[in-house]
Amino acid sequence: MLRMRLIKAPICVLIPTLNEEAAIFDVIRTLPKRVKGLKVKAVVIDGNSQDRTVARAKKAGAFVLRQTTEGKGAAIQEALEHIQCDYLVFIDGDGTYVSEDLPKLVLPLLEKKADMTVATRLKRQDAGSITVFNTLGNVAFNWLIRFFYGQNITDMLSGYRAISRKKFDDLNLVSRAFEVETEITIEALRNHLRILEIPLYYKRRKGQTKLNPIHDGLRIFKTLVLMIRDTKPLYFFGLLGAVFFVFGLWPASLVLYEKLVLGYVVHLPSTILAAFSFLLAIQIWALGFLADMELKDTQRLEKLLRKSMRR
Ligand SMILES: Nc1nc2c(ncn2[C@@H]2O[C@H](COP(=O)(O)OP(=O)(O)OP(=O)(O)O)[C@@H](O)[C@H]2O)c(=O)[nH]1
Ligand SMILES: [Mg+2]
Numbered sequence: 001m002l003r004m005r006l007i008k009a010p011i012c013v014l015i016p017t018l019n020e021e022a023a024i025f026d027v028i029r030t031l032p033k034r035v036k037g038l039k040v041k042a043v044v045i046d047g048n049s050q051d052r053t054v055a056r057a058k059k060a061g062a063f064v065l066r067q068t069t070e071g072k073g074a075a076i077q078e079a080l081e082h083i084q085c086d087y088l089v090f091i092d093g094d095g096t097y098v099s100e101d102l103p104k105l106v107l108p109l110l111e112k113k114a115d116m117t118v119a120t121r122l123k124r125q126d127a128g129s130i131t132v133f134n135t136l137g138n139v140a141f142n143w144l145i146r147f148f149y150g151q152n153i154t155d156m157l158s159g160y161r162a163i164s165r166k167k168f169d170d171l172n173l174v175s176r177a178f179e180v181e182t183e184i185t186i187e188a189l190r191n192h193l194r195i196l197e198i199p200l201y202y203k204r205r206k207g208q209t210k211l212n213p214i215h216d217g218l219r220i221f222k223t224l225v226l227m228i229r230d231t232k233p234l235y236f237f238g239l240l241g242a243v244f245f246v247f248g249l250w251p252a253s254l255v256l257y258e259k260l261v262l263g264y265v266v267h268l269p270s271t272i273l274a275a276f277s278f279l280l281a282i283q284i285w286a287l288g289f290l291a292d293m294e295l296k297d298t299q300r301l302e303k304l305l306r307k308s309m310r311r
Helices: 024-029 053-059 072-080 098-108 132-149 165-169 180-190 211-231 234-263 267-310
Strands: 006-017 037-046 063-066 081-091 116-120 160-165 194-200
Touching: 006 024, 006 053, 006 072, 024 037, 024 053, 037 053, 037 072, 037 081, 037 098, 053 063, 053 165, 053 180, 072 180, 081 165, 098 116, 098 160, 098 194, 132 180, 132 211, 160 165, 160 180, 180 194, 180 234, 211 234, 211 267, 234 267
Parallel strands: 006 037, 006 081, 037 063, 116 194
Antiparallel strands: 081 160, 116 160
16 A cells, blocks of 8 residues: 555546456546546555456556555545545445436536435346346335435445545445445435436446355345444334334233233233333333434534534
């Protein structure tokens, strides 16, 4: 990794790569050189590729950083320490996204029409470019976001997006691997950023995938659930508590029916099960209220901190 060398440009295109020699040259060479007169700089953060990725990226004119950590999310975090740009564009190095489309993502930011733009892949794509399994995962995750945040996000896993550096620095990102897009999406929602989705073309990948659908899918799901817990505790614990409450209704109604009709309770264990379920539901709801209070406090502190930093 280059020591404290800062890459400065109005627009930086950040490309994480791991053995992408088949595609990286074209990804970089087909990037527009300028958008509305602003210079575009391609920055590759390479995760120690064993093929000719680095040489091809340099030949194409990109600035290449060597990653010292592991994972796509970690690569992005590491690269950002070396970048001083007003606008950031993220794109994969596997040739799936169309580099020439870059202005479509950047212009809405320059024109202040959005805070973050995201290329959605679902309407226009090559056959077989996204597997059915990955599509189903994406649909389920998008549905969860819509349910908890009320925002119609249609492709939260897209790796082609643009955001101003200022807004990006407000996002609290910690994930190291493929959960990074999930984290960016939820953090953007938490920060009330105006997200604009733009349907763009998605091509079949060149070279080998680095994503393991089961392992990485589970990690993405875990990140999503934990972030919902932390950012929407009332909904999260409210729903969890409701599950136990509804579960307790069946034994409770049985016991109540017996008491009212027969005058005595036949299924005594059902009384215990009902009481246990209701108590658990109440405890989970109480936890939700406490977590919500804590969240509101943190939000107030965060706001104050940002205000004082701006002064
Ligand atoms: N620097 C770095 N880049 C990585 C690492 N893992 C993956 N990448 C890059 O991140 C980008 C996205 O990875 P992909 O394997 O294309 O994952 P995906 O786009 O979710 O899945 P498919 O395109 O369907 O295979 C690619 O450019 C990879 O080379 C890593 O550990 N370090
Ligand atoms: Mg890809």
